[in-house]
Amino acid sequence: xxxxxxxxxxxxxxxxxxxxxxxxxxxxxxxxxxxxxxxxxxxxxxxxxxxxxxxxxxxxxxxxxxxxxxxxxxxxxxxxxxxxxxxxxxxxxxxxxxxxxxxxxxxxxxxxxxxxxxxxxxxxxxxxxxxxxxxxxxxxxxxxxxxxxxxxxxxxxxxxxxxxxxxxxxxxxxxxxxxxxxxxxxxxxxxxxxxxxxxxxxxxxxxxxxxxxxxxxxxxxxxxxxxxxxxxxxxxxxxxxxxxxxxxxxxxxxxxxxxxxxxxxxxxxxxxxxxxxxxxxxxxxxxxxxxxxxxxxxxxxxxxxxxxxxxxxxxxxxxxxxxx
Amino acid sequence: xxxxxxxxxxxxxxxxxxxxxxxxxxxxxxxxxxxxxxxxxxxxxxxxxxxxxxxxxxxxxxxxxxxxxxxxxxxxxxxxxxxxxxxxxxxxxxxxxxxxxxxxxxxxxxxxxxxxxxxxxxxxxxxxxxxxxxxxxxxxxxxxxxxxxxxxxxxxxxxxxxxxxxxxxxxxxxxxxxxxxxxxxxxxxxxxxxxxxxxxxxxxxxxxxxxxxxxxxxxxxxxxxxxxxxxxxxxxxxxxxxxxxxxxxxxxxxxxxxxxxxxxxxxxxxxxxxxxxxxxxxxxxxxxxxxxxxxxxxxxxxxxxxxxxxxxxxxxxxxxxxxx
Numbered sequence: 001x002x003x004x005x006x007x008x009x010x011x012x013x014x015x016x017x018x019x020x021x022x023x024x025x026x027x028x029x030x031x032x033x034x035x036x037x038x039x040x041x042x043x044x045x046x047x048x049x050x051x052x053x054x055x056x057x058x059x060x061x062x063x064x065x066x067x068x069x070x071x072x073x074x075x076x077x078x079x080x081x082x083x084x085x086x087x088x089x090x091x092x093x094x095x096x097x098x099x100x101x102x103x104x105x106x107x108x109x110x111x112x113x114x115x116x117x118x119x120x121x122x123x124x125x126x127x128x129x130x131x132x133x134x135x136x137x138x139x140x141x142x143x144x145x146x147x148x149x150x151x152x153x154x155x156x157x158x159x160x161x162x163x164x165x166x167x168x169x170x171x172x173x174x175x176x177x178x179x180x181x182x183x184x185x186x187x188x189x190x191x192x193x194x195x196x197x198x199x200x201x202x203x204x205x206x207x208x209x210x211x212x213x214x215x216x217x218x219x220x221x222x223x224x225x226x227x228x229x230x231x232x233x234x235x236x237x238x239x240x241x242x243x244x245x246x247x248x249x250x251x252x253x254x255x256x257x258x259x260x261x262x263x264x265x266x267x268x269x270x271x272x273x274x275x276x277x278x279x280x281x282x283x284x285x286x287x288x289x290x291x292x293x294x295x296x297x298x299x300x301x302x303x304x305x306x307x308x309x310x311x312x313x314x315x316x317x318x319x320x321x322x323x324x
Numbered sequence: 325x326x327x328x329x330x331x332x333x334x335x336x337x338x339x340x341x342x343x344x345x346x347x348x349x350x351x352x353x354x355x356x357x358x359x360x361x362x363x364x365x366x367x368x369x370x371x372x373x374x375x376x377x378x379x380x381x382x383x384x385x386x387x388x389x390x391x392x393x394x395x396x397x398x399x400x401x402x403x404x405x406x407x408x409x410x411x412x413x414x415x416x417x418x419x420x421x422x423x424x425x426x427x428x429x430x431x432x433x434x435x436x437x438x439x440x441x442x443x444x445x446x447x448x449x450x451x452x453x454x455x456x457x458x459x460x461x462x463x464x465x466x467x468x469x470x471x472x473x474x475x476x477x478x479x480x481x482x483x484x485x486x487x488x489x490x491x492x493x494x495x496x497x498x499x500x501x502x503x504x505x506x507x508x509x510x511x512x513x514x515x516x517x518x519x520x521x522x523x524x525x526x527x528x529x530x531x532x533x534x535x536x537x538x539x540x541x542x543x544x545x546x547x548x549x550x551x552x553x554x555x556x557x558x559x560x561x562x563x564x565x566x567x568x569x570x571x572x573x574x575x576x577x578x579x580x581x582x583x584x585x586x587x588x589x590x591x592x593x594x595x596x597x598x599x600x601x602x603x604x605x606x607x608x609x610x611x612x613x614x615x616x617x618x619x620x621x622x623x624x625x626x627x628x629x630x631x632x633x634x635x636x637x638x639x640x641x642x643x644x645x646x647x648x
Contacts, residue, residue, distance in 0.1 A: 282639035315606035
């Protein structure tokens with residue numbers, strides 16, 4: 001291991017330079033994902049929407065970017081013990097797949113209520129799973145136990161310099177393909193993707209507005225942003241199972257300094273947005289990925305006439321448990 | 325109108341040259357659709373599968389290719405009355421959208437049980453709809469009535485020289501991107517897509533095997549192919565709502581001369597294949613589009629070690645009525 005967890009705590013917030021380094025590092029492993037549009041959705045909203053399709057990323061979500069970047073930077077491949085993390089699903093699957101590609105042992109802590117499809121993915125990629133109660137406290141406690149028992153290196157799902165830098169690479173690609181964006185919007189759970197998105201976008205073009213979409217039932221980022229201090233969610237509830245986590249110190253700082261607005265959205269609007277994406281873009285996205293479009297549907301005036309980039313974060317959804 | 329229906333009856337089967345002409349004609353209007361793969365599906369089948377994603381085509385299905393080619397060749401824009409057709413959905417939507425783009429009036433005959441999403445699409449594109457009983461006889465009778473009342477020009481959904489040539493352009497693109505295919509497989513309903521696929525593929529590379537996948541509940545092509553004469557379906561029943569029609573004279577001739585095998589598949593395998601495509605490719609396809617993969621799942625030995633092209637025909641599915 002070349003970087004300890006203690007050393008990680010002293011790392012600053014990544015910059016555009018770090019995100020560009022991450023893009024270079026992960027390029028042999030990750031997909032450059034497509035950007036899709038729908039004339040019907042654009043006409044309905046009076047805006048031009050550019051959907052960055054991370055549902056087509058390896059392991060089905062953007063998380064593969066950060067996980068790969070973290071492993072490449074934090075683990076010494078020649079002298080490595082296991083890595084571990086806690087995750088409701090996509091970071092777990094991404095870390096498991098990235099670790100397998102790099103020949104690293106991986107143990108993931110997952111809440112018992114994680115979507116079946118995400119649990120199956122982690123198993124397929126060959127990682128070991130420890131289940132726990134679906135609370136942040138139980139997740140952190142179980143992860144600590146794993147670290148004590150195995151000496152595993154923690155790859156935190158979002159509050160990690162290299163994870164944030166890795167997630168920012170999606171926006172690099174989006175702005176490379178579509179440089180004339182007025183707005184860019186991503187979902188916010190733990191805040192890794194929104195942090196990377198905001199840092200990259202504002203550094204490339206300070207005039208871009210950066211918004212976060214967040215489920216009302218898990219609106220810690222909205223409340224923390226307003227209060228100017230971290231206020232974690234207590235018993236968050238939303239269909240957007242990837243967004244149940246609360247901001248960490250690094251992501252809070254990155255967001256407070258670079259994001260223009262956090263937009264809370266209702267469950268019904270998330271479902272409507274998800275259905276709209278499936279129907280008109282003909283792609284499978286998970287509920288968390290539909291949160292930005294839900295925010296746009298509830299706040300049309302903010303986006304009218306605007307070229308808007310949307311990070312579609314992932315496509316790992318139990319097809320037997322669809323909300324429509 | 326520059327070509328009457330009587331003159332159309334004397335047109336021969338299209339050749340590769342006609343398909344290349346069609347590709348040129350429709351290029352300002354149609355999308356070049358992407359080709360996707362899944363390492364998980366490939367590993368499971370021991371084959372390399374290349375999915376040609378016509379679900380991303382305009383109006384959500386390959387039918388836009390043939391409809392556009394037919395209108396461009398059969399209609400004199402400066403002196404045109406309406407066009408008409410009968411279709412369970414995708415040809416109707418495609419013709420409506422293509423006619424709207426070219427400023428031509430369009431009246432479509434649809435069975436009462438056509439999927440809601442397809443009926444809505446036709447309305448969105450501005451065409452008039454006449455509903456009829458869901459039988460071939462009722463569809464043809466109602467279409468005849470429309471022609472008598474309005475003088476409309478019939479654009480047959482599949483038994484038409486320009487339609488077949490237009491549908492063949494999907495295989496041109498697929499073989500251009502992936503020239504090393506050993507096998508190519510498409511679904512067969514009326515046979516327009518399978519005819520175009522087979523003509524293009526065999527002319528480009530006579531060694532390619534061309535297969536048709538067909539639902540057991542609507543297996544007129546399988547029976548006709550075996551008998552060497554057209555045996556239409558009577559009361560066909562399948563979840564693959566785009567494949568209820570029976571072969572016509574032109575498509576039967578093209579298929580008998582160019583296709584190697586018709587593979588009938590069960591309803592449960594169609595649903596399993598559809599789910600597999602949604603889950604691993606992260607795209608929305610309709611049941612008809614899953615029929616070729618269902619044929620592969622039921623006949624793995626035919627495809628093992630083979631580079632196999634699959635025409636994913638469309639993505640217009642009622643999300644409220646999914647079979648899983």
